[in-house]
Amino acid sequence: MKKSSKFKLFLAAAALIGTAAxxxxxxxxxxxxxxxxxPVLQLxxxxxxxxxxxxxxxxxxxxxITQYAATILKVSSTVSWDLYAVGRSQGNTATGxxxxxxxxxxxxxxxxxxxxxxxxxxxxSRPNPSADGDTTLDYxxxxxxxxxxxxxxxxxxxxxxxGDATPPSTTERYIAGHKGASNNNDFMPGGTYxxxxxxxxDYYYTIDxxxxxxxxxxxxxxxxxxxxxxxxxxxxxxxxxxxxxxxxTMYVQYILLEDx
Numbered sequence: 614m615k616k617s618s619k620f621k622l623f624l625a626a627a628a629l630i631g632t633a634a635x636x637x638x639x640x641x642x643x644x645x646x647x648x649x650x651x652p653v654l655q656l657x658x659x660x661x662x663x664x665x666x667x668x669x670x671x672x673x674x675x676x677x678i679t680q681y682a683a684t685i686l687k688v689s690s691t692v693s694w695d696l697y698a699v700g701r702s703q704g705n706t707a708t709g710x711x712x713x714x715x716x717x718x719x720x721x722x723x724x725x726x727x728x729x730x731x732x733x734x735x736x737x738s739r740p741n742p743s744a745d746g747d748t749t750l751d752y753x754x755x756x757x758x759x760x761x762x763x764x765x766x767x768x769x770x771x772x773x774x775x776g777d778a779t780p781p782s783t784t785e786r787y788i789a790g791h792k793g794a795s796n797n798n799d800f801m802p803g804g805t806y807x808x809x810x811x812x813x814x815d816y817y818y819t820i821d822x823x824x825x826x827x828x829x830x831x832x833x834x835x836x837x838x839x840x841x842x843x844x845x846x847x848x849x850x851x852x853x854x855x856x857x858x859x860x861x862t863m864y865v866q867y868i869l870l871e872d873x
Contacts, residue, residue: 653691656869657806660684666824677825677834679756682738684820686788686867689805693872695790696801698752698820699778700730700770702863708776715860724857729842732835733863734768738819743791743799749838751786756823759833764843766836768823770865778866785838788818790872800872829855 666678688696705712711728734756741751748754754767771781783792791799806816827833827843831854835842848854 650691652871653689654694654869654871655689656696656867657687657689658684658867659687664822666822668826668830671828674826674828674830677759677823679821679823681821682819683822684865684867686818686820687806688789688801688816688869689807690801690869691803693790693800693802694869695780695792695799695872696788696818696867696869697781697786697790698735698770698788699781699866699868700733700772700863701776701778701866702730704776709772709774711861711863713857713859713861717858721857723853723855725844725848725854726857726859726861727847728832728844728856728861729835729837729847730772730863731766731769731837731842732824732832733770733865734823734825734834735770735865736768736821736823737788738817739814741787741789741791742801742815743787743789745798749784749786750791751788752820756821757834759825759827764833764836764841766838766841769834769836769838772837778868780868780870788867789815826856829853831855 660683664680664683666680668674668678686696688694702710702712707727709730711730713726716726735752736754736756737752740746740748740753744750744753748767752768757765757767771785773779773781780792781787790801801815804816823834825832825834831844833843835844840846844854844856845852
């Protein structure tokens with residue numbers, strides 16, 4: 614009996630030692646991780662500070678002047694986006710017209726200084742993917758030949774009637790993306806102009822500019838997308854209107870915005 618009791622005590626002690634040997638101390642603390650994905654819209658533009666059109670020869674009036682690839686636009690974005698251009702001025706003359714900085718003073722009552730912003734034409738290097746081949750929704754069409762008598766307004770810059778930079782409507786031109794396209798594919802997905810093989814085409818655009826005064830200088834190609842805006846048409850009471858000699862300025866505003 615004594616031997617059995619000693620044996621039982623030995624087993625109990627061994628069990629306690631084994632339990633103590635397998636015990637694990639744990640101390641836990643947590644750290645909170647926050648993920649903040651800020652939307653990024655980045656438009657890089659390479660262009661001269663001023664793009665000049667100097668009409669000092671008769672043939673330049675007749676043929677116009679084209680500034681090729683004068684502006685390069687590169688887009689990077691984490692969200693769906695639209696890109697458009699709008700013609701604007703300071704309104705020194707009137708809303709929707711170029712600002713006259715210098716008047717050469719011809720003194721002729723038919724010489725008018727209200728030159729519509731829509732006389733500036735743009736051409737983009739590749740079509741707007743959201744336009745589905747409809748060149749009335751972008752600036753991808755070739756500049757029209759004035760000698761063909763075609764004044765359909767295929768390339769004239771968008772001008773908001775209020776003079777601000779409000780996005781164009783569903784019938785106006787966008788460089789990329791659009792507002793309410795019929796197939797609902799009215800946006801450009803997030804991405805960047807750079808990839809492993811070079812420029813990603815739908816995020817990289819070069820812009821040509823053209824101004825054609827004509828003879829007389831009435832800017833026959835001026836068009837607001839609906840109506841002609843040459844100087845004779847705009848100045849309906851003066852059939853012999855022409856542009857007053859001088860220096861005029863306007864600016865083109867390129868706007869990249871998140872698609873809504």
